[in-house]
Amino acid sequence: MGPEPFTISVPDDVLGDLRARLRNTRWPENAPGEPWSQGTDLAYLKGLVEEWAERYDWRAHEALLNRYSHFTAEISGTRVHFIHERSGRPALMLTHGWPSCFTELLPLVDRLSADYDLVVPSMPGYGFSARPPEVGIDAAYTAGLWLDLMDLLGYKRFGAIGGDFGAAVTTHLALRAPERLTGILLTTSEMSPVLGPDAAPLTDRERAYVDHLAQWDATERGYSSIQSTRPQTLGYGLSDSPAGLAAWLIEKWRAWSDSGGDVDSRIGTEFLLTLLTIYWCTNSITSSMRDYFDARWHGTHLTGADRVSVPTAISVFANEFIPEGEPPREWYERLYDIRQWTVSPRGGHFAAIEEPDALARDIRAHFA
Template identity: 45%
Template sequence: MPDVSPRPEPFTPKTAPAALEDLRARLRATRWPDLPEDAGWSLGTDLGYLRELVAYWADGFDWPAQEAELARFPRFRVTLGGLGIHFVHVRAAAQAGPVLPLVLSHGWPDSFWRYAKVIPLLTDPGAHGADPADAFDVVVPDMPGFGYSDRPTGPPLDYIAVAGLWAELMAVLGYPRFGAAGGDMGSHVSRYLGLDHPDRVVAVHRTDAGLPLFTGDPADLAPEERAWLGDAAAWGATEGAYAALQRTKPHTAAFGLTDSPAGLAAWIVEKLRAWSDCDGDVERSFTKDEILTNVTLYWLTETIGPSMRMYRANAAVAPEQHARRVEVPSGFSIFGGDVVRPPRAWLERTANVVYATEPPRGGHFAPFEEPELYAAELREFFRPYRSAAAG
């Protein structure tokens, strides 16, 4: 019989000049809202900073150069579940021992961009002062509705469905066993890889445990767990409006964010600032070029709408799914500048924790903010499981 298995095809996007001309025209025609004097970031994105960012986006930002920089990674597309999935696939530079395949899952509001800085550190540790034996084969897919992956035309996919796609992708690439890691939405995808594919996944690493969903008796929780539930609820009340909108009425916001690049930048940069370890100065964690590379990916692929719709899909995941415990070896690196950091007792309630650290620097986008620290965490955690993947 003929081979009908999915075949990855090399993929290198090239933006048409007309698309960039249209973007610049829209940026220059931005109609700005008013803002009370000295409001700063207290009401959302700061008007003065966004004006500065938009001016640079229109007349200083070099997207072709950033596009070429991203093209240094081998990138592919493959059809899985009827959807074209874009992914980066970089093999280990040298084999000084068993090479562990590793699938990295991103979150929102980003894409494969989240791991752009850390990929070389993981695939070629010897070139970056680390042990060559810790090299990984790295796979970084864009979730459906994000980046260069297809946008679902039907219902959006939830964490569980995406985990199933990633298990299929790793099989297509010839990896019967592999490690999984992620943060934000990617933390949940990695969790479900461990839950639903324990025969394939040797270990799971996460930088967060998501916001807590607990339907039991709070008296059964440790004091630090109850405190964390309170902290998470307080955070949701002051910072969670975006999530409530994206879970319930994402399409209403998508009209404006898809039409206005300034509006799109405002929506994303406020989260980059609020969730990173930047002490209120977003450019301590991201340069303007880095911010705008992320935002431009959303603009050119028109994926802000479908990326937000995934919140609605995830909100419908059955409560019993949230109560499942990951039994494959699990590690957590809870970076010091992240939001709503869970206590060890909660982590152990939800997973078979064999590794837990609290790196002092880095926030919600740790692979981008602190790539060296993040790479070191992955090397340390996954080191005992290399032979399991090879076997």
């Protein structure tokens, strides 16, 4: 079946139930010590929940979202939601990650839609895209869906851009169908090269980087441990409590962005509440977290022979928890054919919403 136009329209009773749950939140006691040191700060979350329940206007933001050209299509039995903006120019596919959705990429749509045909899909199990009821829905599987989607839309060749899980999907696109990719651009280091017995020894900078990643994993990756082992158990609480959902997601947006601790000013309260409302009204938090389970236990693993031959651009942003503010280029070059390497002094994990002008410049330069 071909693509069908899609309009976002959340039923009134869903919004009413959301507000009632927000107003009836049962709060835990405050955590001792510094705010945010044990997780999402109580005072901050109470203010955000009050804003969400009493003043945030979903209908106004729903109307803004519907200014874009939304579609759904059934691909291999899976309903995929995507934005498709046509300009008659070369095509680019933009893929988001977790804990995000297609809305993160809209600032790029605003800046690039006159120069490119843009396809912005929602990952399987995020927002308005369904997730197949089976295990093994990893980045390689999603790359296959995206190739089928681009076939359906008539694009034989296209460029691809991604961050977080979107970077993994983009990498698998390039590995699976290099002849179809005009180039790729990544904003995060989602995929690591395989260091087999024939690999070149690590440089000093690479060793420091690997040690840093191990330290970050030990202190910051608790969310990933539970999402990759017991997403269903966690999902019961997050699917039943919008305040719990907000606490779980916003803590990551604050920590991973270049916010200096003020996520509302840096990212925008309205943007965050729109993101949360999409997750809540589509009940997609649990299905989104299955990415971690499938990647860990059923994922497609790289081998030492895998190398991306597609011309690659890496856009590095400051707040990616990297020593000296920049990962070693030679680490990326083990896996990718890097043609463009840019470092921005601002921005973090969510580059498309944090620094859209800088990222749009990088995209234009690489795909020119």
